[in-house]
Amino acid sequence: MSTPLLSTLRSTVSPDIGLDLGTANTVVYERGAGAIVCEPSLVAYDVRSGAIVAIGNAARAMEGRAPRAVRVVRPLRRGTISDFRAAQTLVARLVDRALSTRPRLAPRLVASVPGCATDIECKAVEQAVRAAGARYTNYVPQAVAAAVGAGLDVTATRAQMIVDIGGGTTEIAILGTAGVIRLASLPIGGDTLDAAIAARLRAERFVVGRPTSELVKCALAYAGRAPGRAPFVASGIDVERGEPAQREIDERFVGEAIAEVVESIVRAVGAVLSSAAPEIAADLIDSGITMTGGGALIAGLAGEIGARMNVPATVASDPLLCAARGAGEILGSPTLLERLRPHGDRFTRWYQSLRTGMRESYSP
Ligand SMILES: Nc1ncnc2c1ncn2[C@@H]1O[C@H](COP(=O)(O)OP(=O)(O)OP(=O)(O)O)[C@@H](O)[C@H]1O
Ligand SMILES: [Mg+2]
16 A cells, blocks of 8 residues: 555655656656756767766767767657667766765656657667666656646546647647547657758858757747847858858747748647547637647747637746656656556557658547
């Protein structure tokens, strides 16, 4: 039997950890203690010896300016592990960092994974987590973890909708009675927006690195009407003159560069909504759409989605931390974990993906 007292005692010796191994950021959350480590999903290694030189913030400081012998890599692409060793090191070091202040047994850990993750991809996350020293592991779809972390009562009968826009994926889910009613996962997100901005600048003979296009996006991206912010001065290379230069970039330039990607996200939300039964749609008009992930911070995006869908949309507080917090909090309830785990019926998911035109989605 698991009483609150027993659960508190157990988590004192063996912490409950929520992990969001994201394409852009990795977040570690400790249930009860609230300890949160959030660092960029970046690993720098020495190409000659293979030794890991830095991870997280320290690796970001090297991105684009590392010596030739050092490569800075992102262990994940579009939400899934592309460099296993780097992912494992990142997880191990960040979990250690989160728990370093006190002695403890190996933690129990729930990781959030993209809704489109295959069995093999889930296994890769699980192996990385086990190799990092976790005693018990499980995983939940990212949108579900984000919903719990955003404070939605996923046990309520009334349906609720969550849209998590991360660096590599956009996860959209309708949840009700502690179950997943609809789940869609698109391989687009903040990285796609960064690439669109960089491509538009390149077309104007100005080349910027990935970190710069991300800075431009965070400063000036918007959906709907331009909020009227001051231009951003970006540093890059003037291709005509073949030398370093600075360029003033205004909001409208960024708005136009990202319009197509933003439109695909809005349409995907619409596709999930319109596939829902009328009773669910009625619930959603009441409960609204909650937005999480870094992309939720794009100026005007929640307003645009709300206006286009006729369903109020709001941004959760600390949107980048919700998935890790939710994954950790789910560990407090074994029944919830069992009900929210990814559905095993891959064939249904595959068939649904053909119908909706998305990478993968399912309705259990
Ligand atoms: N203010 C902002 N405006 C626009 N985008 C932002 C802002 N802040 C962060 N982002 C973007 O959000 C993304 C990171 O969000 P998040 O940490 O939720 O992604 P992730 O969980 O690592 O990725 P994924 O879930 O796709 O694997 C990055 O692309 C980042 O540039
Ligand atoms: Mg994420």
